Amino acid sequence: MLKLEPRAEPSRAMAYASPLLAVVLTLVSGFLLFSLLGKDPVQAFTVFFLKPVSNAYGIGELCLKATPLTLCALGLALGYRANVWNIGAEGQLTIGAIVGGGVALWLHDFNNAWVLLPLMLVGGALGGMAWAAIPAILRNRFHTNEILVSLMLVYVAKLLLSWLVHGPWRDPQGYNFPQSPMFHDAAMLPLLAEGIRTNIAFVIALVLAAVSWVFAEKTFAGFRFKVAGLAPAAASYAGFSEKRNVWLALMIGGGAAGLAGIAEVAGPIGQLQPSISPGYGFAAIIVAFVGRLHPIGVVLAALLMSLLYIGGETAQIQMALPAAVTGVFQGMLLFYLLAADLFINFRLRWKPKPHAATTPLTVVAKEPA
Amino acid sequence: MSAEQLIPILASTVGAATPLVYASLGELVVERAGVLNLGVEGMMLVGAIAGFAVASQTGSLTLGFAAGMLAGMALSLLFAFLTLTLQTNQVATGLALTLFGVGLSAFAGREFVGTVVNGLKGVSIPGLSDIPFLGPLLFRFDILVYLSLALFVAMQWFLNRTRAGLLVRAVGESPQSAHSIGYPVILIRYLAVLFGGAMSGLAGAYLSQAITPMWVEGMTAGRGWIALALVVFATWKPWRVVLGAYLFGGVTILQLHAQGFGVSVPSEFLSMLPYVATIVVLVIICRDPKTILLNQPVSLGQRYHPDA
Numbered sequence: 001m002l003k004l005e006p007r008a009e010p011s012r013a014m015a016y017a018s019p020l021l022a023v024v025l026t027l028v029s030g031f032l033l034f035s036l037l038g039k040d041p042v043q044a045f046t047v048f049f050l051k052p053v054s055n056a057y058g059i060g061e062l063c064l065k066a067t068p069l070t071l072c073a074l075g076l077a078l079g080y081r082a083n084v085w086n087i088g089a090e091g092q093l094t095i096g097a098i099v100g101g102g103v104a105l106w107l108h109d110f111n112n113a114w115v116l117l118p119l120m121l122v123g124g125a126l127g128g129m130a131w132a133a134i135p136a137i138l139r140n141r142f143h144t145n146e147i148l149v150s151l152m153l154v155y156v157a158k159l160l161l162s163w164l165v166h167g168p169w170r171d172p173q174g175y176n177f178p179q180s181p182m183f184h185d186a187a188m189l190p191l192l193a194e195g196i197r198t199n200i201a202f203v204i205a206l207v208l209a210a211v212s213w214v215f216a217e218k219t220f221a222g223f224r225f226k227v228a229g230l231a232p233a234a235a236s237y238a239g240f241s242e243k244r245n246v247w248l249a250l251m252i253g254g255g256a257a258g259l260a261g262i263a264e265v266a267g268p269i270g271q272l273q274p275s276i277s278p279g280y281g282f283a284a285i286i287v288a289f290v291g292r293l294h295p296i297g298v299v300l301a302a303l304l305m306s307l308l309y310i311g312g313e314t315a316q317i318q319m320a321l322p323a324a325v326t327g328v329f330q331g332m333l334l335f336y337l338l339a340a341d342l343f344i345n346f347r348l349r350w351k352p353k354p355h356a357a358t359t360p361l362t363v364v365a366k367e368p369a
Numbered sequence: 370m371s372a373e374q375l376i377p378i379l380a381s382t383v384g385a386a387t388p389l390v391y392a393s394l395g396e397l398v399v400e401r402a403g404v405l406n407l408g409v410e411g412m413m414l415v416g417a418i419a420g421f422a423v424a425s426q427t428g429s430l431t432l433g434f435a436a437g438m439l440a441g442m443a444l445s446l447l448f449a450f451l452t453l454t455l456q457t458n459q460v461a462t463g464l465a466l467t468l469f470g471v472g473l474s475a476f477a478g479r480e481f482v483g484t485v486v487n488g489l490k491g492v493s494i495p496g497l498s499d500i501p502f503l504g505p506l507l508f509r510f511d512i513l514v515y516l517s518l519a520l521f522v523a524m525q526w527f528l529n530r531t532r533a534g535l536l537v538r539a540v541g542e543s544p545q546s547a548h549s550i551g552y553p554v555i556l557i558r559y560l561a562v563l564f565g566g567a568m569s570g571l572a573g574a575y576l577s578q579a580i581t582p583m584w585v586e587g588m589t590a591g592r593g594w595i596a597l598a599l600v601v602f603a604t605w606k607p608w609r610v611v612l613g614a615y616l617f618g619g620v621t622i623l624q625l626h627a628q629g630f631g632v633s634v635p636s637e638f639l640s641m642l643p644y645v646a647t648i649v650v651l652v653i654i655c656r657d658p659k660t661i662l663l664n665q666p667v668s669l670g671q672r673y674h675p676d677a
Contacts, residue, residue, distance in 0.1 A: 085460055134648075138651075138652055142655050142656045143658050143661065144651040144655045145655070148597060148598045148601070148647070149651065155591050156644050156645060159640050160637065160641075166635075166637070279471075285468065286465075286468065289461060324472060324476035324479060324586075327468070327469075327472020327475055328469070328472040329472075332469065334461075334465040334469070335465050338451055338458070338462055338465060339451060339455055339457065341457065342455045
């Protein structure tokens with residue numbers, strides 16, 4: 001019979017292969033799903049995964065949507081390494097957009113982009129950090145669970161944004177739409193090239209991925225994160241402060257998510273409106289895991305997730321496939337990954353059934369338990 | 370405030386509390402068995418759409434509620450298989466379950482947006498329902514409200530007075546000991562998780578068939594997470610779960626009525642109340658680490674495999 005057997009050592013090869021396996025399994029499931037929906041799966045696949053990236057504009061869109069995902073997931077991944085479960089990146093992103101966008105609206109007749117844009121980006125990052133500081137303080141001071149607190153704050157942040165764009169920040173010339181005025185040109189992130197919508201934030205995200213790799217692998221703080229995640233007891237024995245880890249993880253996560261928020265509103269959106277993210281902050285959780293909590297992995301996983309978003313949109317327009325397919329794909333991807341991870345520590349072995357004569361021995365061997 | 374104003378408020382508080390009672394009592398059993406399932410929100414959403422879809426296709430609310438429970442169980446079975454059989458991380462898997470549930474319910478519900486079913490109506494008990502004041506306050510709720518209270522009584526009895534309940538608690542406190550004296554730890558945890566899934570599914574179906582008889586994407590609006598917080602607030606005790614659920618029902622409803630009383634606060638801030646209240650309540654309960662330490666099932670969230 002087929003038996004699961006613990007490996008003597010975790011398999012490195014499997015650690016890399018498992019995200020690929022998860023992607024393949026997701027694609028196979030997608031194939032079945034499309035067939036079930038009565039669509040030609042080959043055509044659906046072409047529309048979903050190939051068409052969107054068949055031209056420069058499409059590739060630009062891919063990078064554009066990968067930007068907030070990368071930023072959020074980089075911060076989350078660092079935290080998850082240290083067992084700090086920030087799942088409120090969506091809220092931190094929203095507050096980042098509010099603060100950074102607020103700077104843009106406040107300085108609306110200030111035309112020097114060299115001053116304005118850095119101010120907005122810093123404002124966005126600080127906003128996200130402030131929002132993430134709440135679960136950090138509450139966990140360190142009152143031992144509350146950061147999962148629940150950071151998640152609750154997502155709803156609070158979205159309501160706050162909704163109030164702002166319905167009320168005080170609504171564009172007076174906006175025909176009563178719940179939107180802020182459009183940001184003027186100096187408050188918009190410069191595009192990387194003509195004809196695409198990708199902006200400088202994508203480069204910032206890539207740079208931060210490199211920085212976060214250095215932080216995680218080459219600094220003492222990064223090492224403390226790793227120990228806290230892999231061997232909490234060893235971390236406390238070594239005197240590594242858990243509180244400092246919580247602070248650092250949430251500040252980095254919040255700051256990066258806040259940056260993602262301001263990059264969205266000062267990029268493709270161009271103003272504040274009630275909905276500024278189709279769940280990037282939550283999808284980033286999946287990105288972090290599929291990317292193996294590793295910066296390079298995160299960038300690749302963000303591109304993949306971005307393709308799922310774009311593919312979903314294209315498929316909706318061209319084949320009347322429901323856009324919600326994207327959400328199903330995202331969830332499936334994470335499930336398959338978690339399941340495939342089993343084979344990092346276990347392997348399948350074919351074991352012949354034990355002969356009758358040997359059975360008593362196993363029984364005896366188990367007795368002392 | 371007159372009785373005419375008070376009665377509908379109190380009555381709708383009970384309505385708002387009921388799904389929380391189901392979802393958190395379900396999760397309470399799961400956590401007492403030592404498993405942390407963060408997928409309540411996802412299971413509720415899938416229960417909500419499954420219930421609504423079946424009810425609107427068959428015209429039977431009973432079938433709808435059954436479908437909601439089955440859908441919640443199906444999702445929880447997936448969670449159980451991953452965490453208990455394949456030994457995946459419970460936090461990550463629970464998050465995955467919620468993300469998957471959000472996507473799946475939106476996907477499955479796209480045909481049902483904008484349709485309605487005839488929602489669950491209150492009972493009418495001859496004599497009792499017509500008593501002034503007490504009648505509408507006690508004897509006019511729908512059957513699931515009464516069943517939720519019966520569930521609470523049953524659970525109190527089950528956990529504290531039955532052998533099976535003792536086993537569930539033993540498995541949550543020390544799976545090693547339970548295993549060593551010959552109890553099937555994994556099986557018991559499977560059953561607990563399935564029960565939790567059924568209750569979350571029912572809670573979701575209650576939202577889409579009783580409170581607002583329609584389907585809206587993401588209609589649980591964080592109630593699954595609030596249910597999880599309630600279990601902590603309740604320090605894993607059923608009576609406190611019910612108390613907490615009713616308090617939260619009250620906050621939700623007060624916020625809806627506040628504007629009617631001339632409270633001139635923007636509606637967005639009032640809508641924040643349940644979420645802020647959740648945070649405040651968590652702070653109050655968790656402030657003293659001993660409260661949690663003494664009450665939380667010892668093996669909560671930890672992997673356990675009999676062979677490992």
